[in-house]
Amino acid sequence: MTVTVLLFASYADALGASSLTVELAAGATAGDVVQHVRALPGADRLPPAPLVAVNQRYAPATQPLTDNDEVALIPPVAGG
Amino acid sequence: MRSAIVDRALDAASLVNEVARQSNGATVLFVGTVRDVNEGRPVQGMEYKAYRAMAERELADIVREAAIQFGTDDIVVEHRVGTLALGEASVVIAVAHPHRGRAYDASRYVIEQLKQRVPIWKLEHYADGTREWVGAAGQSVSEQPS
Numbered sequence: 001m002t003v004t005v006l007l008f009a010s011y012a013d014a015l016g017a018s019s020l021t022v023e024l025a026a027g028a029t030a031g032d033v034v035q036h037v038r039a040l041p042g043a044d045r046l047p048p049a050p051l052v053a054v055n056q057r058y059a060p061a062t063q064p065l066t067d068n069d070e071v072a073l074i075p076p077v078a079g080g
Numbered sequence: 081m082r083s084a085i086v087d088r089a090l091d092a093a094s095l096v097n098e099v100a101r102q103s104n105g106a107t108v109l110f111v112g113t114v115r116d117v118n119e120g121r122p123v124q125g126m127e128y129k130a131y132r133a134m135a136e137r138e139l140a141d142i143v144r145e146a147a148i149q150f151g152t153d154d155i156v157v158e159h160r161v162g163t164l165a166l167g168e169a170s171v172v173i174a175v176a177h178p179h180r181g182r183a184y185d186a187s188r189y190v191i192e193q194l195k196q197r198v199p200i201w202k203l204e205h206y207a208d209g210t211r212e213w214v215g216a217a218g219q220s221v222s223e224q225p226s
Contacts, residue, residue, distance in 0.1 A: 008199065072131055
């Protein structure tokens with residue numbers, strides 16, 4: 001399956017991209033996306049377990065994904 | 081109730097008008113503004129960025145939760161994104177309720193939850209020309225002036 005990965009703020013700077021397209025095996029989870037991203041150049045500046053959102057909702061690493069899901073890695077938020 | 085992420089200057093008075101109702105005896109207005117110093121470093125301006133679709137959704141959830149928990153539908157929140165000057169409002173929350181206690185509580189709930197959950201980030205522009213994402217401390221991610 002194919003998912004879109006969104007990166008923001010300090011994570012986008014670290015990876016040098018704000019969005020990626022990632023191919024995953026069937027049955028992959030949100031945690032698998034994190035592992036994939038953490039293997040990319042620059043990702044050493046990401047924490048080991050960043051917050052993740054799937055289709056605009058916070059999700060646990062165990063959440064199964066489906067084709068075309070939007071997976072976002074969420075840096076520490078700072079609104080207000 | 082209403083919530084929005086907007087790209088324009090915020091007008092606190094219009095939000096107060098929006099929650100006005102004769103059955104309400106108290107209106108609480110919260111205005112968050114860009115401060116000139118953060119953790120001892122002089123700040124010149126601020127850039128707010130959002131994961132917009134999710135931020136809108138999360139903010140709407142928070143307002144709904146506050147309405148249920150504190151018993152009023154008269155809650156309006158706007159958060160601004162983009163480049164803001166010192167002193168400009170980044171967030172405005174207006175809550176009206178028959179009684180002040182619950183109006184204060186609902187206002188507090190909305191801002192505290194917003195700061196914990198809504199995916200918005202700010203890039204501080206410091207007086208020395210450097211820029212840094214707030215809250216990214218320890219991840220050593222900083223940007224040089226462009």
